Amino acid sequence: MTLGSDVSRLSTTAAAQGLSIVVPLYNEAAGLALLHERLSALATALRQRYGLACEVVYVDDGSADATLSIAQGLIAAALDVQVVSLSRNFGKEAALMAGLDHARRGAVMFMDGDGQHPPDLVEKLVGHWIDDGYDVVYTAKAHRDNESALRRLAVHGFYALINWGARQKIPEDAGDFRLLSPRAAAALRQLPERNRFFKGLASWIGFRQIRVDYEPAARAHGITTFSPGRLIGLSIEGLTSFSVAPLRFASLFGVLLATVAFLFGLSILWETWVVGKSVPGYPSLVVGLMTIGGVQLIMIGIVGEYIGKILSELKARPIYFVAEHSEKRADIAANAGEGERTAAE
Numbered sequence: 001m002t003l004g005s006d007v008s009r010l011s012t013t014a015a016a017q018g019l020s021i022v023v024p025l026y027n028e029a030a031g032l033a034l035l036h037e038r039l040s041a042l043a044t045a046l047r048q049r050y051g052l053a054c055e056v057v058y059v060d061d062g063s064a065d066a067t068l069s070i071a072q073g074l075i076a077a078a079l080d081v082q083v084v085s086l087s088r089n090f091g092k093e094a095a096l097m098a099g100l101d102h103a104r105r106g107a108v109m110f111m112d113g114d115g116q117h118p119p120d121l122v123e124k125l126v127g128h129w130i131d132d133g134y135d136v137v138y139t140a141k142a143h144r145d146n147e148s149a150l151r152r153l154a155v156h157g158f159y160a161l162i163n164w165g166a167r168q169k170i171p172e173d174a175g176d177f178r179l180l181s182p183r184a185a186a187a188l189r190q191l192p193e194r195n196r197f198f199k200g201l202a203s204w205i206g207f208r209q210i211r212v213d214y215e216p217a218a219r220a221h222g223i224t225t226f227s228p229g230r231l232i233g234l235s236i237e238g239l240t241s242f243s244v245a246p247l248r249f250a251s252l253f254g255v256l257l258a259t260v261a262f263l264f265g266l267s268i269l270w271e272t273w274v275v276g277k278s279v280p281g282y283p284s285l286v287v288g289l290m291t292i293g294g295v296q297l298i299m300i301g302i303v304g305e306y307i308g309k310i311l312s313e314l315k316a317r318p319i320y321f322v323a324e325h326s327e328k329r330a331d332i333a334a335n336a337g338e339g340e341r342t343a344a345e
Contacts, residue, residue: 017106018053022099043079055080062089076328085324106182135207138178
């Protein structure tokens with residue numbers, strides 16, 4: 001049976017499939033209890049409106065604080081609770097994959113644990129899935145007015161480069177906060193690569209997709225661990241994992257450099273044979289050698305990034321290891337019955 005037939009057989013009936021909310025955690029102890037309370041209220045609202053059974057999958061990505069112990073102590077009142085603790089910090093992409101692998105419900109929602117992804121918006125995303133029939137409902141920043149001009153330019157350049165020549169474009173400013181229908185989630189699980197770029201893969205699988213703009217809330221607690229250097233590293237990781245644009249850019253840059261060198265050679269011949277002017281050789285030779293040498297090192301570095309990705313895929317190491325896994329089931333029927341008896345009394 002092919003992947004296409006497997007995916008097409010999956011039902012998108014909300015009540016039958018339910019919703020798994022995947023939340024990667026890294027040193028989020030300060031605000032985890034409040035986040036869980038908001039998710040519980042959200043699960044109650046979704047059950048009342050759509051008859052949707054919910055669960056939350058907390059993925060502790062090697063936190064150094066009390067995140068894991070707090071997550072394991074959370075109560076499964078309105079929704080099931082899974083806590084997946086990875087053996088070390090494998091990175092956000094691995095944490096997202098771990099959550100996707102452990103999600104038991106049909107549809108999957110991804111959101112951060114720092115409070116910047118508002119749970120109140122989830123109901124709107126679910127509505128696009130259930131009422132409008134979209135398979136991928138992704139969010140994007142409505143604007144970047146609060147960011148520096150340099151950062152906005154860098155972000156625009158990143159998306160322009162990664163989408164250069166790509167058949168399936170990655171929407172600019174799209175984040176990891178998104179909902180996948182059951183068949184979209186199943187398709188994403190089928191992708192075998194280990195160097196994953198979640199934003200790109202979620203766009204690549206296709207299906208009906210819709211964008212929802214929103215303004216991220218201020219970080220509820222702590223400070224971000226994404227320094228400019230780490231953001232540049234993640235950008236390089238995403239480019240080399242999902243796009244061949246850097247290789248094409250290197251080829252075009254090589255052609256441009258060769259053209260400039262050829263024209264420079266013609267100018268030297270013109271000055272020597274026609275004008276009769278002798279061109280000093282040492283400065284031009286040194287500058288030329290330094291330019292060519294620097295360009296060659298850059299090109300070797302770009303090719304080396306892709307060779308490293310190939311080596312990683314050939315090794316076929318697991319994306320992550322799970323150190324602990326716990327699960328709590330919510331007794332929704334008992335809670336509903338208790339509420340009815342209290343009302344009757």
